[in-house]
Amino acid sequence: MRILVQKFGGTSLSTDHARERVIQHIARERESGYAVVVVVSAMGRRGEPYATDTLLSLIHDNGNSLPPREMDMLLACGEIISAAALCSMLNAHGIPSAALTGGSAGIRTDEQFGSARIKSIGTERLLGLLQEGNVVVVTGFQGVTASGDMTTLGRGGSDTSATALGAALQAEMIDIYTDVDGILTADPRIVSEARPLDVVGYAEIGNMARQGAKVIHPRAVEIAQQAHIPVRVRSTFSDGTGTLVTDQQSARGEHAFKDRAVTGIAHVSGVTQITVKALDGQSDMQLQVFQTMARHHISVDFINVTPSGAVYTVFDQDAPNALKLLAEGGFTPHSVRGCAKISVIGGGMNGQPGVMARIVEALTEQGITIMQSADSNTTIWVLVQEADMANALRALHTKFDLHR
16 A cells, blocks of 8 residues: 555644645545545644643643542543544545554553653554555544553654654654744744745754744654655645655755755744852852752753853743752853744755854944854754844744745
């Protein structure tokens, strides 16, 4: 069988019109000769009746004391409702279909409720249903433990379900459907000239996803890369082919890679920069600081360590607790709230001189102060004030000609 996996997110399933578009995409691929597996998220977004955030509010409003195992039982309901509704619609359109939970589709996980990792996938039942001519609708975001308890895979888990099933089934392609026309060079809500990318590498989109772009979960990219399965990020509401995510060797013809230093720009806002200075003769300051953050489950990022101190960031909501803990440890931290981390990402920047110079030039021309910077072989990060973030994104997008 030629197998195609399609994943549809919450906005793709939230209205009658959107669900009709989903049916059209499924029917088109069946007519093209594919055996189709469909992975679904919970319908809608916060405030809508079956969305994950709405289910969470049931607990917050009723004691907020549900244990993790039982919480996963509740959160799994959103995807089950989506799968059942879509299965009914497909059958009503004359498309034979069957719905499976993650567990009944063979997804076995560990027992880390709320953020479970997939240990194995048994495909026998799924393959049998496909061979019978069914479209198989699978609940995303969930699996089952060896003892039969439902688990969820954490935020973005439906993307992970889709790519993991694609890898297990040796699918030809995985299509991730969302509400935008592929992966864009920047956030279009901020950069009006942001444009869709025809093709990107796994590493590039993985970095963009980790640094704030929300079109696909980074764990899903890693799974697809390990299995060498191409992924298309497409819009539910158009027939465009979207963005192809693949490796350079697989991209040919119209999808050939462009020779570019920078592919896109991502951002994360709402972070606080913390600076801690070492006292004279204090050799273990950095150890004390980061052990304190770890013990209290405060995530740290953008870390610069020198013999004289440490500079790092935390999310704004974690900053008051982080500063309190540091003060209790005898430190005198300095903090700057309301910062934004901007990531300039591109597989072609490694070994190419002048990329950092252009970043500094773009921001200096706008009077924007760089508070901190770091780099890897595919990404350069800069920290700026959140008030400067929008201008910084636009300036960098223009400086690297990403609008062309």
